[in-house]
Amino acid sequence: MIGAILIQQTTWKNVQKAIENIKLSGTLSPELINLISLEELENLIKPSGFYRVKARTLKTYVAFLMEGYNGRISSMNRESLEILRNKLLKIKGIGMETADSILLYALKKEIFVVDGYTKRIFERIGITNSRDHEKIRILCERSLRSEGNSIYCFNEMHALIVALGKSYCKKRPKCGICPGKDLCQKKGVKNEQRWN
DNA sequence: GTCCAGTGGT
């Protein structure tokens, strides 16, 4: 859950440093993160960037966890996907991607995580011309559910999209060496950027 | 669209 918040607009390597700092400080628990000062938390998570905004979000999140569920994730997880998602989205600093990451990865709920890569890749491939988060999420869930074991498929597909986005379908795409070049229509890729 | 902000790659 901490990772889901810290990953915003940064890389895993930096998130790991931040989480390692929290571990080394001995405050890796809802109770303790709730207790330490905002400034102390800011210092711990500095490597993950946007550290003031993210420290505030973390504080708000653990307060939510403490007040609503006595700090127990198992207690939180008894609520339905829909109820929980709406509650998470009300927390300042938690948008749809972060909420859905918490629901899928931390709570094993059946929801597909749409991220910036998903929108960019789908747009370029020509799967959709809309960047509407919910439309893409519903589309992915509908398609992947027919494969059975939704949670596993949602996990795996998201991981594969991230892998493709990080190495090939980057902001400046590497179409020449992309494993998907034969089936990609490149509708969203500008001409001069296609064959890098 | 702009800001938040440290870190790594080019």
Add this chain to the structure above:
DNA sequence: ACCACGGGAC
């Protein structure tokens, strides 16, 4: 010296 990064708020 740039640029980009597994977002979100305003």
